[in-house]
Amino acid sequence: MQRFQCCANVMLARNEASKKDSNLWYVVKSAPGRQIKALEEMDAVGIDAICPMMRREIRHFQTKTWMMRQFPLFSNYVFACLREPVDFDCLRRMDHVVAVLGGTDGPIAIPTTKVQDICEAQNRGDFDVMRPPSITVLRPDSRVYIQSGPLAGHYASVVKPKGKKAIKAVVEALGTAREIELSIANLKLVA
Structure with a gap:
């Protein structure tokens, strides 16, 4: 029941599609706490989008049991892959998209390699915040x-x-x- 699209699936599809056409990645700001809705809206119109995630182990305040939770790595931001010619009007019409990040010259494209690096780091667990391993787990030759x-x-x-x-x-x-x-x-x- 993963509510955010997996980086590995999107990047695999992007690698196959990159041979056929040119696509550009942009950072899209969503409404506060609406990354899921923004991803669903983009998916409905055929835009590939990802929201990099981090996992965090947290302790339940009443039961004291450890739970794994997922949180967006960049709050209120998603990466969207737009095809040439880029049509920003389709993003402007979405309810849960606020803006596309850019500068004075307009929206700035993010290199595909940077998005791939973020996805690979997510898949390796580089952004995960876990409790330290217990001493009993750390056996010799671990x-x-x-x-x-x-x-x-x-x-x-x-x-x-x-x-x-x-x-x-x-x-x-x-x-x-x-x-x-x-x-x-x-x-x-x-x-």
Whole structure:
């Protein structure tokens, strides 16, 4: 029951269609909280549109259970792919579209590669905000991604737990492998 169109499906269709005709991506501002309605309106007239999403784990205030929720990455904005010749009048007639972002020269097209990069990052989970993994999940030889700190962006292999909130891990940086202690709050478990 995904209410926002998946980036992967649209980008796959865009790659196939890009060989046939030229399409341009634009950033469209929707009415506040109306990204879903704007996507539905665009879909009804045949405009491919995406709303990049982020997942966030939140704790229910009463039951204290963890839940996964999806939120728009850019509040009130969607990406729309318009075919040449571009017709902005069809967007102006929509109820849930406020504007197309641009400058003094009119709306500015976004390169397809930028939209693809955002979609790939969404599919990898780069925008997701998850709770840190528990120490019991981080077994020896588990692979983790370091999200913050001086080694942000590197991968590490877990050697052993070090207390309740840290681990010993081997990080390969600058051509050498080093065993260091890392806080689990900075880590993301990867497959």
